[in-house]
Amino acid sequence: MQQQLISLAQRLVDQSAARVIVPAYANSTGFWFGGGNMVQTADGALYVVGRYRNHGDSRLGVAAGVRGLELAIFKSLDHGKNFHKVVSLSKEALSTPERPVLSIEGTALLLTNRGVELYVSTEKDNVGYPAGLTDYLKPGTGVWTIDVLSADSVEELATAEVKPLLSCDDPRYLHVKDPFVYSTDQNDFMFFCSHPFCWTSSNTGYIARPRGNEKFTEPNYDFFPRGTTWDVAMTRGTAVVDLPRVGVCADHPVTLMFYDGGECVRNLDEHSQAVKRPRGYSCEELGGLAYCVDRHFNKLERLSVTGPMFVSPHGTGCSRYVDVLTTPENWYVTWQQAQADGSQPLVMNVVPTEEVHRILQ
Numbered sequence: 001m002q003q004q005l006i007s008l009a010q011r012l013v014d015q016s017a018a019r020v021i022v023p024a025y026a027n028s029t030g031f032w033f034g035g036g037n038m039v040q041t042a043d044g045a046l047y048v049v050g051r052y053r054n055h056g057d058s059r060l061g062v063a064a065g066v067r068g069l070e071l072a073i074f075k076s077l078d079h080g081k082n083f084h085k086v087v088s089l090s091k092e093a094l095s096t097p098e099r100p101v102l103s104i105e106g107t108a109l110l111l112t113n114r115g116v117e118l119y120v121s122t123e124k125d126n127v128g129y130p131a132g133l134t135d136y137l138k139p140g141t142g143v144w145t146i147d148v149l150s151a152d153s154v155e156e157l158a159t160a161e162v163k164p165l166l167s168c169d170d171p172r173y174l175h176v177k178d179p180f181v182y183s184t185d186q187n188d189f190m191f192f193c194s195h196p197f198c199w200t201s202s203n204t205g206y207i208a209r210p211r212g213n214e215k216f217t218e219p220n221y222d223f224f225p226r227g228t229t230w231d232v233a234m235t236r237g238t239a240v241v242d243l244p245r246v247g248v249c250a251d252h253p254v255t256l257m258f259y260d261g262g263e264c265v266r267n268l269d270e271h272s273q274a275v276k277r278p279r280g281y282s283c284e285e286l287g288g289l290a291y292c293v294d295r296h297f298n299k300l301e302r303l304s305v306t307g308p309m310f311v312s313p314h315g316t317g318c319s320r321y322v323d324v325l326t327t328p329e330n331w332y333v334t335w336q337q338a339q340a341d342g343s344q345p346l347v348m349n350v351v352p353t354e355e356v357h358r359i360l361q
Contacts, residue, residue, distance in 0.1 A: 001248040002291075006303055008243075008359045009256065009289050011351060012333045013310045013322055018347035021083050021334070022050065022074060029342030030055030030283075033072070035106040037180060037239070037323040038332055039116075046076040046325075047154050048083065048334060049118065050346055051104045068103030071120055073154060080332060080350060087158045091122070094147070094162055099124040102142045106178030106321070110188065113212065115152040119165065119190060121177035122147065130171055133197050143167075144175035146192060166190075166207065166219065171197040173205065173221045180323070182240040184295070186211060193236040194221055200265060201226060202234035202282075206297075223298050224257070224290070229306050230280065231261025231288055241324045242295075244353075247360035252293045257300055258322040260285035261308060278308070278317030284338065285320040286311055312338040320344075331356055 024031035036050035052070040071094070073087035091101040103123040110117045127143035129136055137143075145167040149160035168176050178193035191206045204224045207216040226235040239258040243249045262280030270276070280286040287310025290300040303309065310319040318338035325332040331351045336344040 001254075002303060004248050004360055005243075005254070005256065005291055006289070006309070008356060009258075009303070009309060011355070011359060012324060012331060012349065013258075013287060013319070013335060014349050015310070015313055015319065015337065017349045018335075018337055019349075020345045021080070021348045022048070022072075022346040024343040024345050025052055025054060027339070027341040027343050028055065030067075031342075032336055032344030032346075034321045034334070034336035034344065034346040035178065036321075037108050038325040038334055039109045039111050040325060040327055041111065041154070044077075044079075046080055046083075046332065047073055047086075047109060048076075048346070049073045049107045049109050051107055068105060068123065071104050071107055073109070073157070075154070079330070080348060086155050089120075089158065094120060094122055095124075096162065099126050101125075102140075105144065106180070106193070108179045108181045108190070109154070110181040110183070110190075112188075115150065116154050116157065118149040118151075118157050118160070119179040119181065120147055120149070120162075121145070121179060121192070123177075127167070129174070129197055130169055133171055136197050144177040144195070146176055146179050146190075165216075166192065168194065168219070168221075170221075173203065173219075175199075176205075176219075178236060178238075178321075180238055180240075183211070184242075189240070190216065191237050191240065192219075200233070202236040202260070202262075204235055204237040204259065224259075224300050227261060227288070227302060227305075230263050230286070230308055231259075231304070233264050234260060234262040234280070234282075234285060235288070236260040236285070238321050239323045241326065243360065244357055246357050249360055253295060255292050255295055255297075256324075257290045257292070257297075258324070259288045259290065260320040261288040261304070262286060278311050280308065280318075284316040284318040286317060287319045287322055287335070310335075314338050314340045315342055318344060327353070329353055 074083035286308035315338035
């Protein structure tokens with residue numbers, strides 16, 4: 001079964017079949033678009049959300065530049081062949097007078113019975129670090145928290161009110177960001193990434209709520225521990241996907257979790273005679289894969305144990321923020337893929353649902 005899960009995942013995140021659907025603002029290092037997800041509305045339209053990032057150095061303070069400058073939503077009416085921008089939200093639009101936004105990070109769309117919700121993580125000024133740790137906050141930087149916007153339609157999110165959803169003052173999980181969503185018949189889940197006050201790692205947590213409710217449970221910050229080899233510094237979940245009950249998945253529900261990993265936070269100088277391989281580091285993470293049975297998320301098992309599962313053939317090898325939208329006809333897979341010029345555009349691969357079933361047989 002594990003081998004068939006790997007075969008399916010590699011067909012979904014097929015680096016050679018990927019095509020660019022949203023390019024970065026420049027073909028250069030530090031420029032990208034992604035970090036979001038795709039949804040399909042009842043009329044068949046596809047919407048993909050993400051954030052543009054321009055080159056910047058967080059060690060110098062993001063307040064001084066245009067890093068994380070725009071959240072954007074694109075729409076396709078031809079099954080993903082073409083996308084056009086329908087919503088654009090700036091840092092100013094996501095700010096409040098008390099907490100101006102310094103940078104925009106991961107985002108997620110969730111369709112509900114009431115319309116649509118947009119979860120967005122932003123780095124905010126005037127939040128501060130806990131007492132005793134204030135010196136660790138670099139000048140010109142802030143603290144990451146997650147907000148939610150609600151509207152009747154995706155397009156109406158452009159004027160929706162920004163409401164706080166999740167923040168943390170525990171120094172072990174102080175920065176919360178990069179939300180992604182997953183729903184069952186009973187519950188909505190919002191997964192997120194957390195960083196400690198010292199920015200030495202990335203971790204995955206979640207909050208949940210019964211379907212139809214507005215209130216989420218208290219966060220679970222550490223249900224999926226970081227790995228022990230190539231992903232020892234980072235384990236940031238990006239998508240949870242239930243597989244169809246066919247073939248090797250016929251007897252029990254099987255769920256995949258795609259995640260981003262890395263061996264270090266900064267790019268390391270390697271020994272001249274060391275094995276040359278992508279190691280993954282902050283902003284240039286590599287792709288990993290885990291799975292669980294019967295939705296036991298506390299029993300996720302890695303399929304990428306000693307090395308990453310997904311590596312771009314270009315540039316740094318970065319391949320991250322995988323999202324999978326399943327529809328009756330196709331599975332739409334998007335991710336940020338490193339290019340030879342250093343940029344990371346949003347790319348997509350489309351796999352027919354019947355092929356997914358065939359791989360699992």
